[in-house]
Amino acid sequence: MFKNIDIFTDDPIISVVDEFNKDSRKNKINLSIGIYYDNNGNTPQLKTVGKAKTNLNKLPAIASLYLPIEGLYNYRLAIQKLLFGFNSKLIKEGRIVTVQSIGGSGALKLGADFLHHNFPNSEVWCSDPTWDNHISIFMRSGINVNYYPYFNIKNKEIKFTQLLKTFKKLPKKSIILMHSCCHNPTGSDLTQSQWDQITQVVKNRNLIPFIDVAYQGLANSMDKDVYAIRTMAKAGLPLFVSNSFSKIFGLYGDRIGGLSVVCENKSDYELVFGQLKTIIRSIYSSPPSNGAKIVEYILTNDILRNEWLNEVEFMRKRIFTIRKILFNNLKNILPNKNFNYLLKQYGMFSYTGFSPQQIKFLRDEFAIYIINTGRICISGINEYNIKQIINAFVAINN
Ligand code: LMR
Numbered sequence: 001m002f003k004n005i006d007i008f009t010d011d012p013i014i015s016v017v018d019e020f021n022k023d024s025r026k027n028k029i030n031l032s033i034g035i036y037y038d039n040n041g042n043t044p045q046l047k048t049v050g051k052a053k054t055n056l057n058k059l060p061a062i063a064s065l066y067l068p069i070e071g072l073y074n075y076r077l078a079i080q081k082l083l084f085g086f087n088s089k090l091i092k093e094g095r096i097v098t099v100q101s102i103g104g105s106g107a108l109k110l111g112a113d114f115l116h117h118n119f120p121n122s123e124v125w126c127s128d129p130t131w132d133n134h135i136s137i138f139m140r141s142g143i144n145v146n147y148y149p150y151f152n153i154k155n156k157e158i159k160f161t162q163l164l165k166t167f168k169k170l171p172k173k174s175i176i177l178m179h180s181c182c183h184n185p186t187g188s189d190l191t192q193s194q195w196d197q198i199t200q201v202v203k204n205r206n207l208i209p210f211i212d213v214a215y216q217g218l219a220n221s222m223d224k225d226v227y228a229i230r231t232m233a234k235a236g237l238p239l240f241v242s243n244s245f246s247k248i249f250g251l252y253g254d255r256i257g258g259l260s261v262v263c264e265n266k267s268d269y270e271l272v273f274g275q276l277k278t279i280i281r282s283i284y285s286s287p288p289s290n291g292a293k294i295v296e297y298i299l300t301n302d303i304l305r306n307e308w309l310n311e312v313e314f315m316r317k318r319i320f321t322i323r324k325i326l327f328n329n330l331k332n333i334l335p336n337k338n339f340n341y342l343l344k345q346y347g348m349f350s351y352t353g354f355s356p357q358q359i360k361f362l363r364d365e366f367a368i369y370i371i372n373t374g375r376i377c378i379s380g381i382n383e384y385n386i387k388q389i390i391n392a393f394v395a396i397n398n
Pocket of ligand 1: 013014032033034035131133184
């Protein structure tokens with residue numbers, strides 16, 4: 001019955017975690033998956049999440065009922081404020097549709113299904129390289145996937161001129177999938193002036209921008225990291241935004257995120273909202289409640305919200321400090337090599353440019369696991385394992 005079905009091609013990120021877990025070496029180091037680790041190599045529960053859980057548990061016990069198809073109202077509103085700003089005119093005008101989603105991946109899937117159904121001739125353009133799951137999600141929704149130039153592996157710079165040139169030639173209503181901040185996998189982000197230029201091209205060419213934001217607050221700040229989203233929204237562009245709270249709330253297993261769509265007017269809003277509800281109902285009926293209640297509790301309470309902002313800021317600073325320590329050490333040992341990229345990249349990831357052989361060497365000789373594109377997760381580095389990592393980098397670069 002099943003002999004002709006496709007063979008499972010393992011996931012390039014999750015499979016590395018599986019192999020890491022199977023490795024019995026005591027000194028093994030996991031720099032693969034994008035998870036925040038503290039200096040002890042643990043992923044802590046955020047204090048604000050702990051407080052929210054405690055307080056939610058104090059509420060009178062009730063049955064776990066179905067949420068509305070689109071998710072919790074205040075949770076959805078909180079997402080809009082975080083992404084578009086507290087005083088966003090678009091929120092006041094009721095022009096943003098936001099639905100609760102099963103993580104950021106779920107939001108991408110809802111957006112991709114919506115686009116495939118309503119714009120069947122549109123193809124998507126992803127950055128080269130991009131997060132592997134972007135490609136799978138859009139492909140499995142039936143959308144053709146193409147790539148726009150993004151990153152020069154040799155000099156580790158963004159190929160902005162080529163990117164813009166490509167966008168200027170795209171057919172109308174092409175979908176362009178972009179990373180708001182902490183580009184995954186390169187860590188190389190566009191500047192504000194580059195986003196301004198892209199916004200202009202998107203407008204002139206009538207493209208469909210789709211911005212994915214999974215690391216808001218981990219590059220520069222909660223507001224600066226969504227510059228692209230606010231700029232495109234202000235420019236009056238119809239815009240798709242998928243957001244994830246896995247990393248910035250440490251709610252990886254709760255699978256909690258959202259999809260927002262900026263509409264031109266109220267009647268478009270009703271159409272888009274209705275279609276998204278149709279899609280949700282036909283895939284999983286309605287979303288799970290746990291993660292949304294926690295995030296809603298924190299984001300709608302001024303004190304907890306500020307405490308949470310400080311917790312994200314702490315993660316951001318720790319990641320940047322590791323970058324600096326790694327950079328200083330490598331520069332001292334190998335003064336003729338250029339490690340500036342470590343300081344210029346943002347967020348959890350750094351793109352080393354290591355070849356498949358070098359990646360295998362890291363794993364075999366140093367018990368260090370990184371994914372096959374050469375991306376490393378900076379937050380997996382700590383004061384106890386950094387020496388081993390530096391030795392490995394030096395061995396590769398010598
Ligand atoms: C990553 O890129 O490592 C994370 O976003 C986790 C995942 O699901 O791939």
